Amino acid sequence: MGAKTLIIDGQTVSAENHVTILQAATDNGITIPTLCHLDGVYDVGACRLCLVEVKGSTKLFSACTTRVYEGMEVTTQSERLKKYRRMTIELLFAERNHVCAVCVANGHCELQALATSLGMDHVRYDYCFPKWGMDLTHPFLGMDDNRCILCTRCVRACWHIEGAGTKNVAGRGSKSHIISDLNEPWGDSETCTSCAKCLLSCPTGALFHKGDTVGESERDRSKLGYIVNAREKQQWIV
Amino acid sequence: MDRLKVATVWLGGCAGCHMSFLDLDEFLFDVAAQIDLVYSPIVDCKEYPEHVDLCLIEGAVCNEDNLELLHKIRARTKTIVSFGDCAVTGNVPAIRNQLGRDNTTNVLQCAYVENAQENRRVPDATGIVPTLLPLVRPVHELVRVEYFLPGCPPPADRIKAVLVELLAGRAPALTGANLKFG
């Protein structure tokens, strides 16, 4: 089927059938903030940072999971969206224990970078200071629940790129957390191939190489998209 | 015009933010020419004065002394700036909050009994050492704060960007890289 023509932020763009608003925007140089989106795995609309306005509806739509249609009119920047994005990012910080000053991902963290670009100078909600632990049982990888934003990028990378199916989400609401196998110590996992794709996919410092210290967790996340592209389209584009 | 009455305060922090302040180098001469530094860790003054125009607060609110001083500061100060990540987020001092709210059985137990080599007992120096608050809190959760200056510590340039505006009577508005935490 042919292309669709739509308007994003007043700009007329054409997009292939079935692509998402996010993809159409990205292809046309329009940036929408995202956290749970990761090139190479399917989208789940978990973080709500990519919310956009679509003309004709008072509802907001997640750009990563909403398909384009002919004549669609999308607004990606408005005072209302700015307000909600700022609230969302502040809630993410209030929910767990983020101490950027001593974090492995300091300076290489998508959550931190987004807070900066969204103008977050402080968090208006009271911090929860929950008690979470770490899983350091894997020989060379570590998981710190304190820094996890439950984007599930690691889960999707583990299942759909590596095909191992080790990572999963357990619990509900604020008790949700990432587990290995049936909530066993990661080091005891029989399915984990130790490929570290979960680490590569993680936007924060929740997954890390043991031994990395403050600010050392720098990852090239585009490698995952590269693998998938090569596998699915037989294109080896570096 | 009267010179601006400025205070800097050190609550539960490591003094790193004040070190960064001193790192303003020659700009400190410009600042000194425009202000009266009325209260600060580097000024010999015991009591927080009345009618302060501007106060930079370093550190989180960790104990009863911090809290008492904070309320005094708010009552006597026109403009408060949360100075550095500990003041803005709780940062490293607030890591102890995860241990739970009862300090005697949690944080003191952890530090002085579980992880101590000698003299394992929970210290008791009531009246000498200020009592810990059940939770370490960022400044704005307890009193109104006008401006935020994040960073651990905020680099001298960032402090300067805020001071230049405040000294000129304008509202500082940090953006972009100047808002990076950590």
Ligand code: SF4
């Ligand atoms: S994961 Fe990111 S936001 Fe959280 S503490 Fe680390 S650097 Fe900061």
Ligand code: SF4
């Ligand atoms: S290392 Fe690979 S297989 Fe193991 S949990 Fe991570 S993504 Fe899954």
Ligand code: SF4
């Ligand atoms: S561990 Fe990282 S990738 Fe996985 S859900 Fe948490 S933040 Fe996302």
Ligand code: FES
């Ligand atoms: S990127 Fe769309 S909801 Fe997270």
